[in-house]
Amino acid sequence: MAMAAATRARVAHLLRQLQRAACQCPTHSHTYSQAPGFAPSGKTTDYAFEMAVSNIRYGAGVTKEVGMDLQNMGAKNVCLMTDKNLSQLPPVQMVMDSLVKNGISFKVYDNVRVEPTDRSFMEAIEFVKRGAFDAFVAVGGGSTMDTCKAANLYASSPHSDFLDYVNAPIGKGKPVSVPLKPLIAVPTTSGTGSETTGVAIFDYEHLKVKTGIASRAIKPTLGLIDPLHTLHMPDRVVANSGFDVLCHALESYTALPYHMRSPCPSNPITRPAYQGSNPISDIWAVHALRIVAKYLKRAVRNPDDLEARSNMHLASAFAGIGFGNAGVHLCHGMSYPISGLVKTYKAKDYNVDHPLVPHGLSVVLTSPAVFTFTAQMSPERHLETAEILGADTRTARIPDAGPILADTLRKFLFDLDVDDGLAAIGYSKADIPALVKGTLPQVMLLIKEPHLEWMAIFSHFKLTWLRFQLELVLHRMW
Ligand SMILES: NC(=O)c1ccc[n+]([C@@H]2O[C@H](COP(=O)([O-])OP(=O)(O)OC[C@H]3O[C@@H](n4cnc5c(N)ncnc54)[C@H](O)[C@@H]3O)[C@@H](O)[C@H]2O)c1
Numbered sequence: 001m002a003m004a005a006a007t008r009a010r011v012a013h014l015l016r017q018l019q020r021a022a023c024q025c026p027t028h029s030h031t032y033s034q035a036p037g038f039a040p041s042g043k044t045t046d047y048a049f050e051m052a053v054s055n056i057r058y059g060a061g062v063t064k065e066v067g068m069d070l071q072n073m074g075a076k077n078v079c080l081m082t083d084k085n086l087s088q089l090p091p092v093q094m095v096m097d098s099l100v101k102n103g104i105s106f107k108v109y110d111n112v113r114v115e116p117t118d119r120s121f122m123e124a125i126e127f128v129k130r131g132a133f134d135a136f137v138a139v140g141g142g143s144t145m146d147t148c149k150a151a152n153l154y155a156s157s158p159h160s161d162f163l164d165y166v167n168a169p170i171g172k173g174k175p176v177s178v179p180l181k182p183l184i185a186v187p188t189t190s191g192t193g194s195e196t197t198g199v200a201i202f203d204y205e206h207l208k209v210k211t212g213i214a215s216r217a218i219k220p221t222l223g224l225i226d227p228l229h230t231l232h233m234p235d236r237v238v239a240n241s242g243f244d245v246l247c248h249a250l251e252s253y254t255a256l257p258y259h260m261r262s263p264c265p266s267n268p269i270t271r272p273a274y275q276g277s278n279p280i281s282d283i284w285a286v287h288a289l290r291i292v293a294k295y296l297k298r299a300v301r302n303p304d305d306l307e308a309r310s311n312m313h314l315a316s317a318f319a320g321i322g323f324g325n326a327g328v329h330l331c332h333g334m335s336y337p338i339s340g341l342v343k344t345y346k347a348k349d350y351n352v353d354h355p356l357v358p359h360g361l362s363v364v365l366t367s368p369a370v371f372t373f374t375a376q377m378s379p380e381r382h383l384e385t386a387e388i389l390g391a392d393t394r395t396a397r398i399p400d401a402g403p404i405l406a407d408t409l410r411k412f413l414f415d416l417d418v419d420d421g422l423a424a425i426g427y428s429k430a431d432i433p434a435l436v437k438g439t440l441p442q443v444m445l446l447i448k449e450p451h452l453e454w455m456a457i458f459s460h461f462k463l464t465w466l467r468f469q470l471e472l473v474l475h476r477m478w
């Protein structure tokens with residue numbers, strides 16, 4: 001009892017300090033109590049949102065059509081991009097067979113890095129610049145699809161500096177106005193939804209943070225979603241990529257609403273890809289979440305369960321449509337230092353020669369703590385998602401929405417044998433300052449600069465995200 005009282009007093013003291021330290025001016029003060037549908041007064045917030053998504057074709061075995069698609073596009077010199085592990089597996093072979101059958105001339109680039117970096121992006125860009133390709137096929141998970149998007153972009157804009165299109169504040173965040181070559185994405189994981197989005201993520205090695213390029217212009221021309229590829233995934237790749245779907249859905253559904261994001265763009269080209277939660281993204285997020293609740297455990301546990309794996313493959317695209325236009329928030333924000341500062345952790349089932357915290361694992365580990373805090377912004381949505389994930393919310397009280405969703409997530413992760421907290425992936429309490437440091441500058445910069453895309457998502461967390469750091473400790477993640 002005495003311990004609990006002491007902890008409460010310590011938290012209360014810190015929160016008071018944070019409150020005093022926080023800027024309360026109208027530009028920086030974006031905390032809100034969610035009243036869905038009502039924008040704050042004033043003319044600075046957006047009034048519109050735009051949905052952008054790649055064309056998508058779904059079907060078991062649909063990969064065999066890729067050669068015909070390239071022929072229909074008139075492609076003569078194609079770049080097939082993948083990673084070293086996948087280059088030995090059936091999905092890549094199926095694509096090559098279709099290209100050969102349809103007389104498409106192509107070169108393979110299989111040097112994609114799993115969890116790409118600025119350096120690995122640049123290597124791919126150099127390869128593509130030399131090849132003068134007129135179309136691209138990316139066969140793989142998010143790492144491959146993102147690398148291919150970046151290579152297509154910079155080869156189409158050969159005089160640009162690498163940081164020109166990278167999100168501010170790390171890059172210049174310039175809008176893309178050059179035309180790109182057609183890119184067909186063939187996802188082989190069920191997680192990132194990258195086949196639907198104009199997003200390409202990489203580790204910026206120099207700063208040890210993840211950042212990316214976000215522009216509707218780089219989204220694939222076509223996503224060929226073939227569930228047969230999912231049958232080759234090892235169970236941890238299914239689980240971790242499935243957690244990515246879970247967090248994309250939860251975060252985009254609980255993100256700041258688009259009409260509370262500022263500034264309102266003066267030209268539609270500057271309206272960000274990540275606009276905040278909106279009625280269309282909401283539909284995809286909730287639908288994806290229902291599929292995760294029904295099928296993820298089955299998909300992980302039984303490699304032959306085509307129904308479960310097919311549904312997860314679709315859910316990945318559904319959540320991609322949602323978050324690709326709404327954005328994500330704190331689980332993804334916190335995941336950057338967790339994956340960027342990795343020491344020696346080797347992820348089971350990932351056939352790579354470098355330490356790696358898989359993206360989906362790095363986002364989901366903090367999710368119980370994150371949603372405990374974000375619940376105060378939109379408790380109804382947090383309760384609704386807890387119910388979708390299996391919680392009995394019939395007698396739940398609104399103030400308990402955060403803990404209820406957190407407990408539901410903990411049980412869900414426990415059932416799927418998720419590594420227990422940050423200690424299991426190689427961090428100790430001594431790393432807390434570095435993890436906080438890795439998150440702080442990024443989030444603070446984003447909060448301060450109202451023209452940044454991510455600002456929309458982070459702005460209302462300017463107080464609560466710091467509370468989240470406390471939560472890391474309080475939830476005894478070690
Ligand atoms: N662009 C976006 O919208 C977006 C969204 C979320 C995450 N990401 C990024 O995507 C990356 C993670 O991508 P990912 O989770 O899809 O995995 P991945 O591409 O990193 O691949 C993970 C591992 O699984 C293997 N693999 C992939 N498909 C397989 C299959 N069918 N059979 C057997 N092995 C297979 C790969 O060879 C690799 O070893 C991260 O860099 C992350 O930041 C991008």
Ligand SMILES: [Zn+2]
Binds near residue numbers: 192248332359
């Ligand atoms: Zn993600």
